Amino acid sequence: MMYSFNMKTRVIRLHMVGAGGEDLAALREAGALIRRGALVAFPTETVYGLGANAFDAEAAAKIYAAKGRPSDNPLIVHIGRMEDLPLVVEGGIGTCARILMARFWPGPLTLIFPKNPQVPDATTGGLATVAVRFPANEIARRLILEAGVPIAAPSANTSGRPSPTTVAHVIEDLDGKIDMILDGGEVGIGLESTIVDLTGDRPVLLRPGAVTAEMLEEALRGALYPDTGSPGTESLGLHPKAPGMKYRHYAPRAQMYVVEECADIPGLARSAAESGKRVGVLCTEETAGEIDKTCGGGFGTQSPNRLDRCMGKCIVKCIGKRADLSTVAAGLFGALRDLDHLGVDVIYAESYPREGIGLAIMNRLVKAAGGNVISGKAGERM
Numbered sequence: 001m002m003y004s005f006n007m008k009t010r011v012i013r014l015h016m017v018g019a020g021g022e023d024l025a026a027l028r029e030a031g032a033l034i035r036r037g038a039l040v041a042f043p044t045e046t047v048y049g050l051g052a053n054a055f056d057a058e059a060a061a062k063i064y065a066a067k068g069r070p071s072d073n074p075l076i077v078h079i080g081r082m083e084d085l086p087l088v089v090e091g092g093i094g095t096c097a098r099i100l101m102a103r104f105w106p107g108p109l110t111l112i113f114p115k116n117p118q119v120p121d122a123t124t125g126g127l128a129t130v131a132v133r134f135p136a137n138e139i140a141r142r143l144i145l146e147a148g149v150p151i152a153a154p155s156a157n158t159s160g161r162p163s164p165t166t167v168a169h170v171i172e173d174l175d176g177k178i179d180m181i182l183d184g185g186e187v188g189i190g191l192e193s194t195i196v197d198l199t200g201d202r203p204v205l206l207r208p209g210a211v212t213a214e215m216l217e218e219a220l221r222g223a224l225y226p227d228t229g230s231p232g233t234e235s236l237g238l239h240p241k242a243p244g245m246k247y248r249h250y251a252p253r254a255q256m257y258v259v260e261e262c263a264d265i266p267g268l269a270r271s272a273a274e275s276g277k278r279v280g281v282l283c284t285e286e287t288a289g290e291i292d293k294t295c296g297g298g299f300g301t302q303s304p305n306r307l308d309r310c311m312g313k314c315i316v317k318c319i320g321k322r323a324d325l326s327t328v329a330a331g332l333f334g335a336l337r338d339l340d341h342l343g344v345d346v347i348y349a350e351s352y353p354r355e356g357i358g359l360a361i362m363n364r365l366v367k368a369a370g371g372n373v374i375s376g377k378a379g380e381r382m
């Protein structure tokens with residue numbers, strides 16, 4: 001089916017301070033658009049989503065077309081209240097599901113259940129299961145309730161690009177391809193939701209996120225299988241159960257490497273720059289100074305969160321603080337897009353402990369790097 005990709009995309013700024021009349025009118029209009037089969041991008045607490053009526057197969061097809069997404073990669077269905085779960089899920093809700101929903105919904109956790117036949121195959125990429133999320137973001141929740149139907153929404157980016165954390169990112173990828181964008185400002189978390197599969201005998205973590213493996217394990221008291229969504233599982237030949245995890249993702253145009261020993265980054269950056277490459281470095285406030293010292297020049301005033309510095313052919317992007325990894329999570333995807341705009345040839349990214357939100361950060365970094373990890377002083381590649 002062909003779709004027009006030169007439509008006018010309306011961008012509406014929402015303030016949500018006490019949800020005034022203008023906001024309510026916009027949400028009502030956006031909800032009606034969704035119900036009628038249109039595409040509306042909206043903020044959530046994780047990343048911006050590209051929403052369509054989850055019960056409308058043709059609307060789901062439009063999502064795949066607008067994103068250039070492979071049609072076997074299923075969409076997450078978003079509900080606006082707990083009571084709507086039976087609309088999309090088949091059968092009873094088990095104990096683990098009850099525990100996780102009570103503890104983490106609404107919030108950045110997606111759960112996989114057997115699919116209710118009401119949800120068309122187009123929404124779930126032909127799977128007999130459905131991914132369900134109840135977002136905490138106020139605009140997202142109200143939009144779903146106004147639409148009066150669950151909303152199928154992948155991240156609102158072109159397939160393979162970093163997920164959008166601002167409206168500018170959504171416009172960059174989808175302007176002219178969708179009907180409306182609700183602008184709720186910058187998202188809070190910056191990485192997509194944690195995904196847990198509840199359709200087997202025990203829960204399985206498919207994609208790490210802000211609801212961390214430690215939080216899940218604590219809630220489920222050890223009933224969770226070891227993480228299969230973590231970096232490296234693809235190279236072990238395991239079949240990823242979240243179909244989307246098998247594609248190269250979040251990918252900047254540059255060749256990217258995750259560097260296990262942060263201390264090696266200045267040397268790697270310098271020799272790449274000396275060989276004529278334009279180099280981007282993704283680092284943190286704690287390491288930026290050391291990199292700067294080796295690559296030349298001193299930093300000027302240090303902004304608390306983003307510290308960019310161009311040293312000849314080396315662009316150093318400070319994406320957050322090691323001491324508070326939630327700032328790194330929030331800054332990561334925007335930084336990858338920025339480096340793309342700067343046209344760097346190679347990116348060296350600092351690595352993080354694979355615990356707490358660090359596991360999700362490393363998962364996205366290693367995916368963006370297409371699995372390129374430089375470990376140890378020898379610079380050997382895994």
Ligand code: TXA
Pocket residue numbers: 044046047048049050073074075076110112124127129130131133153154155156191192193194195206241242243244245
């Ligand atoms: O935070 C988020 O989850 C964002 C916001 C918009 O809610 N959405 C998001 O959607 O990240 P998307 O489409 O970019 O990622 C959905 C992931 C994909 O890896 C997909 O393969 C997996 O969820 N998934 C969806 N349905 C599934 C199912 N039935 N079984 C296994 N994996 C599933």
Ligand code: MG
Pocket residue numbers: 154155163
């Ligand atoms: Mg996505």
